Amino acid sequence: ANPPSAEPTTSSSRGAALGAGIDSLAEEESDRGYRVGLRVMSLLEVPETVRGHLGAHEFVQATRLALVDAVATRYEINELLQRGDAEEDAKAGHSEFDFVSLVQQQTLAFKGLPAQIAASCLDAFSAVRLEPASAAESFVVHLLFEKNVQPLSLLRLFLERRAELLRGFAG
Numbered sequence: 001a002n003p004p005s006a007e008p009t010t011s012s013s014r015g016a017a018l019g020a021g022i023d024s025l026a027e028e029e030s031d032r033g034y035r036v037g038l039r040v041m042s043l044l045e046v047p048e049t050v051r052g053h054l055g056a057h058e059f060v061q062a063t064r065l066a067l068v069d070a071v072a073t074r075y076e077i078n079e080l081l082q083r084g085d086a087e088e089d090a091k092a093g094h095s096e097f098d099f100v101s102l103v104q105q106q107t108l109a110f111k112g113l114p115a116q117i118a119a120s121c122l123d124a125f126s127a128v129r130l131e132p133a134s135a136a137e138s139f140v141v142h143l144l145f146e147k148n149v150q151p152l153s154l155l156r157l158f159l160e161r162r163a164e165l166l167r168g169f170a171g
Contacts, residue, residue, distance in 0.1 A: 032080055036099055039077045043106050046070045050113055054120040057127065057134035059141040062120075066113040077103050118145035125161040 046065060053062035081099060121142035124130050130138075139158060143149060 032083065036077060036080045039073055039080065040099055040102055040106075043070065043073050043077065043103065046073075046106075047109055047113065050117070054117065057124055057130060057138070059117065059121055059124070059134065059137040062117050063141050063144065066110065066117060070110055074103060074107065114145045118142050121145075122157070125158045126165055128165065 046069075050062045050066050053059070053065065077099065081103075118141070121138035124134065124138045135158070139154060142154060143151060
């Protein structure tokens with residue numbers, strides 16, 4: 001004989017447990033969608049944030065954002081999408097956005113960031129308000145992106161541009 005249980009199991013208590021499990025899954029799916037959305041928004045802001053760093057002569061921060069943070073964010077998004085099988089969600093109409101395509105599109109936009117950063121480093125050589133630390137950053141970051149540039153030739157270019165700037169003030 002089976003021992004009597006302390007709580008009789010009824011179909012309504014099983015249904016309540018099943019309903020709670022479904023609610024939990026829906027909440028987890030919603031949370032995952034929210035996290036994907038936040039990470040995608042962060043990824044979409046990368047080019048503009050990089051431009052802001054370049055305008056402020058923060059070349060190392062711009063480089064870190066373009067080469068490290070953006071890659072890590074793309075990885076996080078891919079992990080979230082794979083975990084929740086978001087492609088199926090998008091096909092079934094559960095999501096208004098095709099996050100996979102959006103991330104791929106943004107990845108293509110990132111391809112030009114290193115060249116943009118390198119060019120901005122050279123432009124900074126002629127900037128009136130270039131701080132010494134920013135000048136050093138621009139020099140090093142430009143060498144990082146432009147493998148064919150020799151440090152001595154870059155130093156000459158820097159000195160020429162600074163001399164032109166000084167002549168402009170003296171003249």
